[in-house]
Amino acid sequence: MATISDLIKSHISSGRLFHAYIITGSDEDGRFEGAxxxxxxxxxxxxxxxxxxxxxxxxxxKGLHPDITVTGRVGDDKEIKIDAMRAVRAQAMVMPNEAEKSVFIIREADYMNAAAQNAMLKVFEEPPSHAVFILTAENPEKLLGTVRSRCELITLPPRDLMIESALADKFWRAALRRDRVLLSSAATELEKEKDRAVLADFIAALKRGAVERIRTGEISEALFTSVTDACSDAEKYMIFNMSAVHLAGLYLNAFLAHV
Ligand SMILES: [Zn+2]
Structure with a gap:
């Protein structure tokens, strides 16, 4: 099973970059991760x-790129109002600081009221060449047809189908960012998993990830060996009913030496 990251990557590698996207499916965390x-x-x-x-x-x-702006509903607001979208529109006219594109993520865009959507429609009709808009929406059909027709739609599969490899992906993200806090949070998440089928899928996904990442040069030989060795051990121990806690410890050790 592919991760959200894999799905997005395969989507963009196959074609040109669009000016506007709607990401739907999964849950809001998944959609935002995709965005x-x-x-x-x-x-x-x-x-x-x-x-x-x-x-x-x-x-x-790290969420620190000056050309990526995230906006959406504020607090308990029932809708996203025109003022917020006017601000996005104005900012979109300004050239990016560092990158070739400036990116605007509008979370839960299906909460935009009609006036807010109309304000965005103007910029979708004639987008500045440097701007990309990414809308997340549980119900894209709540958006105006004229808005939808100007966006490329990306539909993610339901979260429960991707959960096991999402966790493997979290280990990889932690390793690539050398983020020990994220690493220990991934291990804690793994510890809580009781379903043995999910654990087996997780091990398989992690192994696939190691092979894929050594191929693309994203990880060192040392990390690759460390993780694939841990996977071989894990597969062996799973037969003897290894607990998720032990599994998490095994992987934490394998990654920690390189993170
Ligand atoms: Zn890069």
């Missing part, structure tokens, strides 16, 4: 977007 990968692709400095290692990717992953 962030897509935004990272827009600012990445290399050809294999997003590379995950360039300066721009690093900043994007």
């Amino acid at each position: 962030k990968v897509l935004a990272q692709s827009c600012v990445c400095e290399r050809d294999a977007r997003p590379c995950g290692v360039c300066h721009a990717c690093q900043k994007a992953m």
